[in-house]
Amino acid sequence: MDVTLPSAFLDEVSRTCSENPLMFQESFPPSNAIVADFQQVLGRCMMKYNQNQGEFMISDLKSQVTDVRNSMSQNVGKMLKREEKLNILIDRTDNLQVATKAFQKTTTKASKKMWWKNYKIIIIISSIFIIIIIILLSTNVISV
Numbered sequence: 001m002d003v004t005l006p007s008a009f010l011d012e013v014s015r016t017c018s019e020n021p022l023m024f025q026e027s028f029p030p031s032n033a034i035v036a037d038f039q040q041v042l043g044r045c046m047m048k049y050n051q052n053q054g055e056f057m058i059s060d061l062k063s064q065v066t067d068v069r070n071s072m073s074q075n076v077g078k079m080l081k082r083e084e085k086l087n088i089l090i091d092r093t094d095n096l097q098v099a100t101k102a103f104q105k106t107t108t109k110a111s112k113k114m115w116w117k118n119y120k121i122i123i124i125i126s127s128i129f130i131i132i133i134i135i136l137l138s139t140n141v142i143s144v
Helices: 002-021 034-137
Strands: none
Touching: 002 034
């Protein structure tokens, strides 16, 4: 609640009562006319400020709704940005998975190709070695 509203109420009651000439005519105890006049002043001021209080409350609620709406729209904007970033990360992850599978296929093919190449070299060297041994055995350079 706004602090200026009660202060304004008290200022107006004080000003109205101090402007009333009946207040200064008698000292203690006040007469019925002064009490009735004070009750009327107090009643008018209460009605006036209670009506204004409703307007202040409505305007205060409107400003709170506006603040909440602004906050929500900012949060929605942040969520949309996060969603965009998340979608970008998901796309990158998918691209990395595709690249990984392609790399695994090429490395598998390359490793098989290298294995066959090494296997062929081993067979050729073994064949040459066996042929050399057969030739040496047939020429009696090596005897068994």
